Amino acid sequence: MNDPAIQARGVHRVFGKGRKQVIALSDVDLTVADGEFVSLIGPSGCGKSTLLRLVADLDASTSGEITVFGKTARQARIDQEYGIAFQQSGLLPWRTVAGNIELPLKLHGVNADERRRRVAELLELVGLSDFAKSHPDQLSGGMQQRVAIARALAESPRLLLMDEPFGALDEITRERMQNELVRICAETGAAVLFVTHSIPEAVFLSDRVVVMSPRPGRITGIVDVRADGMVPAHDRSAGARDEEGFFRAVGEVRSLLHGTPETAVTARGVDTR
Amino acid sequence: MTTVAEVSPAKDTRARLPIADVRWSTVLAPLVVGVLALAAWEWLVASFDIEPFVLPAPSAIWEQITLNADSIVRGASVTGRNALIGTLFGAVIGVGGAMLAGTFRFLDQMAAPVVAALAVIPIVALAPVLYSMYGAAVDTGRIIVAGLSVSIPVYLNTLRGLRQVRAVHRDLMTAYAAGPFQVIRSVTLPTATPYVFTGLRVASSLAVIAALIAEYFGGPIGGLGKSITSSAASSNYPLAWAYVTGAIVLGLLFYVVTLLVELWFSRHHRPAAG
Numbered sequence: 001m002n003d004p005a006i007q008a009r010g011v012h013r014v015f016g017k018g019r020k021q022v023i024a025l026s027d028v029d030l031t032v033a034d035g036e037f038v039s040l041i042g043p044s045g046c047g048k049s050t051l052l053r054l055v056a057d058l059d060a061s062t063s064g065e066i067t068v069f070g071k072t073a074r075q076a077r078i079d080q081e082y083g084i085a086f087q088q089s090g091l092l093p094w095r096t097v098a099g100n101i102e103l104p105l106k107l108h109g110v111n112a113d114e115r116r117r118r119v120a121e122l123l124e125l126v127g128l129s130d131f132a133k134s135h136p137d138q139l140s141g142g143m144q145q146r147v148a149i150a151r152a153l154a155e156s157p158r159l160l161l162m163d164e165p166f167g168a169l170d171e172i173t174r175e176r177m178q179n180e181l182v183r184i185c186a187e188t189g190a191a192v193l194f195v196t197h198s199i200p201e202a203v204f205l206s207d208r209v210v211v212m213s214p215r216p217g218r219i220t221g222i223v224d225v226r227a228d229g230m231v232p233a234h235d236r237s238a239g240a241r242d243e244e245g246f247f248r249a250v251g252e253v254r255s256l257l258h259g260t261p262e263t264a265v266t267a268r269g270v271d272t273r
Numbered sequence: 274m275t276t277v278a279e280v281s282p283a284k285d286t287r288a289r290l291p292i293a294d295v296r297w298s299t300v301l302a303p304l305v306v307g308v309l310a311l312a313a314w315e316w317l318v319a320s321f322d323i324e325p326f327v328l329p330a331p332s333a334i335w336e337q338i339t340l341n342a343d344s345i346v347r348g349a350s351v352t353g354r355n356a357l358i359g360t361l362f363g364a365v366i367g368v369g370g371a372m373l374a375g376t377f378r379f380l381d382q383m384a385a386p387v388v389a390a391l392a393v394i395p396i397v398a399l400a401p402v403l404y405s406m407y408g409a410a411v412d413t414g415r416i417i418v419a420g421l422s423v424s425i426p427v428y429l430n431t432l433r434g435l436r437q438v439r440a441v442h443r444d445l446m447t448a449y450a451a452g453p454f455q456v457i458r459s460v461t462l463p464t465a466t467p468y469v470f471t472g473l474r475v476a477s478s479l480a481v482i483a484a485l486i487a488e489y490f491g492g493p494i495g496g497l498g499k500s501i502t503s504s505a506a507s508s509n510y511p512l513a514w515a516y517v518t519g520a521i522v523l524g525l526l527f528y529v530v531t532l533l534v535e536l537w538f539s540r541h542h543r544p545a546a547g
Binding site for chain 2: 056057058077078080082084086088090092093094103104107108135136137
């Protein structure tokens with residue numbers, strides 16, 4: 001059995017000192033299996049982005065342990081075990097689309113031929129082959145975000161960290177991007193940790209939805225979408241949004257978010273912590 | 274699965290300057306104002322019999338310009354050369370200094386009072402001192418004066434630019450485990466580039482003014498500044514104004530060239546870009 005993509009044990013993150021202390025994360029345990037799609041959902045300030053940043057080693061936990069494919073988060077970052085995408089596409093405006101996608105490859109010393117080949121492949125994957133020489137300011141928000149996803153996939157990571165990547169997009173673009181992400185994940189087989197505010201988005205994309213609550217940030221429950229009769233996340237189609245299991249899962253996530261008594265939902269395969 | 278194809282066709286992605294967007298009225302309006310002002314000036318001088326030492330007529334100045342075109346161009350090239358060399362080496366000092374100050378906080382703190390002092394003293398006032406240091410027969414003093422006036426705005430703007438790196442870009446570089454030099458090369462410097470050229474645009478006209486005024490304090494003849502003072506001293510006021518016109522054109526030339534360079538380097542730095 002492979003090491004899990006992410007394993008977090010007893011993770012705490014406290015910001016500030018003394019009276020101004022804010023507990024961003026309190027005693028978080030989470031395992032994301034290799035190839036599994038897991039969403040983090042919860043209101044603002046519940047620590048979901050903090051948890052993702054800890055996994056990415058952009059921030060350090062106060063206590064607890066995080067491993068990525070069996071390595072420490074720091075070692076995993078140095079070894080480029082993950083690709084990452086943020087809510088802002090974070091493209092470098094002075095580089096072309098192709099130049100942005102090849103940036104991580106260039107930084108890690110991949111030669112020019114190999115870079116060109118890989119960039120062409122990724123542009124094809126995100127459907128932007130005609131825009132290789134465009135600059136980011138010439139693209140729509142959705143297209144910029146696709147470039148950011150292509151860049152995150154550049155080094156074929158087995159883990160993708162996504163912090164509300166579709167948060168700034170309109171609903172229509174958003175659903176299309178979700179469909180594309182499902183297809184891309186199916187093609188790459190990568191595990192994904194996905195932070196979002198949207199319940200349908202989380203349910204549609206994920207194998208499991210991790211529901212978090214604020215003050216202190218902690219996991220209140222995990223909904224296994226597959227237990228509601230949905231196929232694994234990689235095999236979904238746009239039609240999955242109309243299935244009965246989808247609505248059931250949405251209902252479960254919603255009741256966990258709003259703190260309704262959990263006894264009723266536990267019976268339907270909710271793993272409550 | 275229904276994946277809808279992106280309908281927008283591949284755009285013209287060639288690099289371009291936003292000059293084609295300029296409307297005719299924006300060009301025409303100031304031209305009309307200029308012509309009207311010149312006509313009013315001419316009429317004023319003619320109808321009130323204003324003496325040339327008070328204000329010569331535009332026609333008299335134009336006459337001197339055409340008669341002395343050679344001398345004006347020669348003067349402009351001498352002054353322009355000093356200003357250009359000064360600009361280049363002032364820019365190098367400004368950018369280099371800002372990079373050091375941006376990297377080492379203590380250098381920034383050490384330099385801050387010196388920069389503030391340099392920013393308020395009229396640097397041209399150093400010219401007489403520099404003439405005695407380097408000799409009055411060479412242009413070195415003037416170049417130094419021009420260079421110093423350029424280095425301050427370039428330094429301040431570059432330092433600001435270096436601090437504009439967006440958090441998401443910094444996070445990305447950390448995620449890529451990029452080394453400090455890779456971060457500087459791929460993110461910090463490109464972010465600062467438009468700021469560097471904004472500083473250079475502001476500074477370029479300063480360089481011309483500094484190089485010109487420095488000539489008032491002595492040194493070799495041949496430049497525009499020297500020609501202005503000597504024409505005025507020999508009571509040839511229209512000629513003095515002709516040289517002043519040359520100085521204006523030279524200053525504008527510096528400004529326009531640096532403005533174009535700035536537009537070029539910031540063509541993709543629009544705030545809309547993610």
